[in-house]
Amino acid sequence: MALIQTSLIWVAYAVAVVLLLAVASIFVFLYQTPRDRAASVTTICIFTTSVLLATVLLMPVDIALVSSTSLSSQGRKKDWATPERVGSILYTLKIVYYTLYSLDALLCLLVVPFTYFWYEEYDEDAAEHGEQTAGQRFWGAFKYTIAFVVFVVIIFLVGFFVPFAKQAKGDDRLDLDYFKHLLAENHGERALSFALGLLMLIGTILYVLYTGAGLALLPVAMIKSAPSISAPTLAANTASQLESNRERQRQLEGRGEGRHGGLDPRDRRELEALVREERTLIRRERLAAESNGEDRHWLVKTWIKIEAVFRPLKLIGGLLLMVLALLIFTSMLITGIDKAKNSICKAGCGYILGHINIFQPLNWILVKSSKVFPIDYVLFLLLVLFFFCSSVVGIGAVGIRFLWLTIFKIRKGHTSPQALLLATVLLNLIVLAINYSVAMVVAPQYATFGPQTFCDRQPLIAGAQPSCKDFPADIKPCTETATNHYAKDVCTPSVLSTFINRVTINFPFFGVVLFWAQFAFLGVYLIVFLTTLFKTPRLDQEQIDRDLEEEEEEGLLASTGRRFNATWQDITGRGKRTYGTTDTNGERS
Incomplete structure (x- = not known):
């Protein structure tokens, strides 16, 4: 039974990845200009977008797998969920995460820049007269990409030698097994955490500007899009x-x-x-x-x-997405206030929240829906895709800018290859910020432990698992600060939440900036939403x-x-x- 359930989750993910390849192909062909289409650019953009979507959709798979080990109605692990089996599931997830994140970093920092310069180096007249060879073009692209290679090396060297966060390490409030585990890491994990935190920090800036605007524009655009003629x-x-x-x-x-x-x-x-x-x-x-x-x-x-x-369903879909966006806004605001007020050690550990203290509607909906699998899985999947689609809409609406200067515009059928490659890099970085926002702010408890619970009672037989089958009042949701001796064995945090919490505890500066950036995100959303809501669309x-x-x-x-x-x-x-x-x-x- 255990093997069937975990296999079904992975099969569903594999099917989704295959479908995403088709979605990525349609996305690239829709936006690129037909006159300047290049095979290398098209291939890299489709592959990179597919990897991005696969990274985004791994989060609900992560939560579904760790939740499948727990019998939430009784507050204990399932009989088959031995420490070895649970460790095997987590190890597999870590391998997939490391693979996808490494691919994202490689594509974002090396492959896409090289493809950009490879396209720029092409001289049609010189190629027709045999004055430009593939080797010359390769070297021309490579010498401009060397700067990105140096940047990657510097990131990992700094992360490898940077000292631990002394403030967090000496904080007695983190004297719990969950947080001790996050602080006990080797130099390789520290380097990876630093690199991930830095890229997440850059992505958060883009996330605030693009996803914040797109989250407001997407529903309103679906409702108010009504040109007068076909x-x-x-x-x-x-x-x-x-x-x-x-x-x-x-x-x-x-x-x-x-x-x-x-x-x-x-x-x-x-x-x-x-x-x-x-x-x-x-x-x-x-x-x-x-x-x-x-x-x-x-x-x-x-x-x-x-x-x-x-098209006739766009109005209904736009209204539903607007309600969802407002629900996300409310939930993020509540979590932000809760973290600012009740965080274990505030800025010293990146505003980690031990448990939810204020009722949070979106988190509550996901936890309650988890009683009937796979409703919570589907809802969380749609939530993550909504953030990703909002990012695409935001990039299309705002364009690729440097300060107030527009470098490229992203439009259906009119996007140049250079703009498409840059947009792919932006989405790559934004995905990291989406992972932080969804896991730490939008639905923190669900994204960390899913619907897992533990039994806050002593077992009837010494050495056995406690069971609250006949005592539902003693079933408590899993949290980072659960001190029950058996909660440690029952509650299994998701791999993604462990990654992110490791970054924010060991490098509190990243956690502080990422946390306060969520309020900037809400501010951008509110401004764009109110402006778009009362602005008459240009239809004449x-x-x-x-x-x-x-x-x-x-x-x-x-x-x-x-x-x-x-x-x-x-x-x-x-x-x-x-x-x-x-x-x-x-x-x-």
């Missing part, structure tokens, strides 16, 4: 307007051919306006063709059709045209939905043509 209808209308525009230009040009001095001032102004309008219509025609999926990869075309089919055609004039390569239809009566037109690819043209003021005629 892509096929826009294409049909634009073709009609372009034809009328050019016919009028021919009439004016014919009128001026036989006249001395050319056209009079009024006709000349009208012709100039028609020329400007023609450029706008040509851009709009190209935009409609791209948003309709023409000349695109078959994956993108399929995704567009699927989006059109499920004139605004679309202004955006097109400002940026040739950016499009509005590629990143937003339509109203419901345009859905069938987008699915079939045929729109109803509206005849007529527009004058220089944008009025229909």
